[in-house]
Amino acid sequence: MAVALVTGAARDRGIGRGIALALASRGFDVAVNDLAHEEEAERRVAELEALGRRAAFVPGDIRTREGNERLVAETVERLGRLDAFVANAGVASWMPLVEVTRDDWEHVVGVNLHGVFHGCCAAAEQLRRQGEGGRIVVTSSVNAVMPFSPLGVYGATKHAVGLLVGVMAREWGADSISVNHVGPGWVDTNINDPSPDFETEEKRAAARASIPFGARPADPEEIGEAVAYLVTSTYTTGAFVRVDGGLVIGKY
Amino acid sequence: MRVLVVGPEGHPVADELAAVGLDLTREGTDAEGLVTLPPDPEVAPLLELAPDAWEDAVRRWVEEPFFAAQPWLAAALERGSGSWVAVTSILGTQPFPGGGAAGAGAMALDTLVRIAALEGGPHGVRANAVAPGWFEGNVPAGLDAGLAEQDTPLRSLATSAAVAETVAWLLSPAAAHVTGEVLRVDGGYTITRGSRPDPRTA
Numbered sequence A: 001m002a003v004a005l006v007t008g009a010a011r012d013r014g015i016g017r018g019i020a021l022a023l024a025s026r027g028f029d030v031a032v033n034d035l036a037h038e039e040e041a042e043r044r045v046a047e048l049e050a051l052g053r054r055a056a057f058v059p060g061d062i063r064t065r066e067g068n069e070r071l072v073a074e075t076v077e078r079l080g081r082l083d084a085f086v087a088n089a090g091v092a093s094w095m096p097l098v099e100v101t102r103d104d105w106e107h108v109v110g111v112n113l114h115g116v117f118h119g120c121c122a123a124a125e126q127l128r129r130q131g132e133g134g135r136i137v138v139t140s141s142v143n144a145v146m147p148f149s150p151l152g153v154y155g156a157t158k159h160a161v162g163l164l165v166g167v168m169a170r171e172w173g174a175d176s177i178s179v180n181h182v183g184p185g186w187v188d189t190n191i192n193d194p195s196p197d198f199e200t201e202e203k204r205a206a207a208r209a210s211i212p213f214g215a216r217p218a219d220p221e222e223i224g225e226a227v228a229y230l231v232t233s234t235y236t237t238g239a240f241v242r243v244d245g246g247l248v249i250g251k252y
Numbered sequence B: 001m002r003v004l005v006v007g008p009e010g011h012p013v014a015d016e017l018a019a020v021g022l023d024l025t026r027e028g029t030d031a032e033g034l035v036t037l038p039p040d041p042e043v044a045p046l047l048e049l050a051p052d053a054w055e056d057a058v059r060r061w062v063e064e065p066f067f068a069a070q071p072w073l074a075a076a077l078e079r080g081s082g083s084w085v086a087v088t089s090i091l092g093t094q095p096f097p098g099g100g101a102a103g104a105g106a107m108a109l110d111t112l113v114r115i116a117a118l119e120g121g122p123h124g125v126r127a128n129a130v131a132p133g134w135f136e137g138n139v140p141a142g143l144d145a146g147l148a149e150q151d152t153p154l155r156s157l158a159t160s161a162a163v164a165e166t167v168a169w170l171l172s173p174a175a176a177h178v179t180g181e182v183l184r185v186d187g188g189y190t191i192t193r194g195s196r197p198d199p200r201t202a
Helices: A015-025 A038-050 A065-079 A102-130 A152-175 A201-209 A220-232 B012-019 B051-079 B100-123 B145-150 B160-171
Strands: A003-006 A029-032 A055-057 A084-087 A134-139 A177-184 A240-243 B002-006 B023-025 B033-036 B082-087 B125-132 B182-185
Touching: A003 A015, A003 A065, A015 A029, A015 A038, A015 A084, A015 A134, A015 A220, A029 A038, A029 A065, A038 A055, A055 A065, A065 A102, A084 A102, A084 A220, A102 A134, A102 A152, A102 A177, A102 B051, A102 B100, A134 A152, A134 A220, A152 A177, A152 B051, A152 B100, A177 A220, A220 A240, B002 B012, B002 B051, B012 B023, B012 B033, B012 B160, B033 B051, B033 B160, B051 B082, B051 B100, B051 B125, B082 B100, B082 B160, B100 B125, B100 B182, B125 B160, B160 B182
Parallel strands: A003 A029, A003 A084, A029 A055, A084 A134, A134 A177, A177 A240, B002 B023, B002 B033, B033 B082, B082 B125, B125 B182
Antiparallel strands: none
8 A cells, every 4th residue: 555645735726736636546545734724634635535545634844854754754653654755835935036034035945945855854764764665756846947036035945956856866766766856837826826927817818828738727636647657657766847838948 | 346255254266366356345235246155065965964954054055145145136236237156066056966955055046146147137237156066175075086086077176266267257347248157167077977976986
């Protein structure tokens, strides 16, 4: 019985939901993490169970190593083991560099960079203990390859995560742990609500028109399908899979 | 040219910047140029890094240079001119086993430099990064400098003077149309065997 832990997966509109559903449809039991959002998490657990899988809500803050170690331990306690870890939780803030405060920095770097690093390390330690290899996937962004203003600090964390995925893939390959990342472009989730690109219907129409394939945002389950591929692949590691409808082709 | 220098005291590139004729200052925001210098590179596998050592590396490689650059950047935007050169590392240009912490920090700063180029361009402000390989006086502990030389097409480590010359060129009007660039100064190391499994063994 394979078990996956997905961070930041409680929200109704979130990418994490799409990932959890895609993994459940591949036969994974799924631990759903989020910082809060208990009601939405209950809906996630119910819909995963409706697919015939076991599911558990494992709430907690992913910004620290201890926080991630607790999540991994709770996943193992409740679902028996860990086979796949998806570091999906992420936050963004839109502002020019000169306006970034220390609080903004802590918020974005704390979740997107420290959180991903500590989560992947905590998962890798568990996978090493089990001794049967495993799969790690990070939800990064098209911003892992394309500098974009006013998402400067966000983009810096995503670029750094892309570099880190390569290092982890090389360092942990001997343990049969693969590490990859997926790069969503525009997905219509809560994280994008404050974006100046989507503040009017006119701007949303322009954003849709800028996407070569489909002229629409991605459905979270389309990101989930890419994660499911990386989690089931027996040879792919250190890879970046853009799932963006071609949004950033030729832009980096 | 007056240049604000921020970063560790005694960094080997700082002395060489003075030697190539730049007028260095350690304070203020009115200098035309800004050079941010990195901490000494350290290499360790990720699972051997204590959690706070990781956070400290990120702080020193990217947070400190960024927040040191920020008031200068605001003044440069207001003034309508300026050039920022961040010295980072080849550890940020490709994934080296052992180079994860420094590399993540260097990559993050390279990105912030490119964002600064995007945001500063319309105001006459340029921003670039210089990513040195291993250079004399700045070799990570445990790295075999001899092996690194063998693996470098130019067959020598860079000198800190060579790094400083590149920084000075990027600051100068000779590079007036160069912005958002990350320029490796590594003797070709990363196009050949810079991908050895662990930089400590070259």
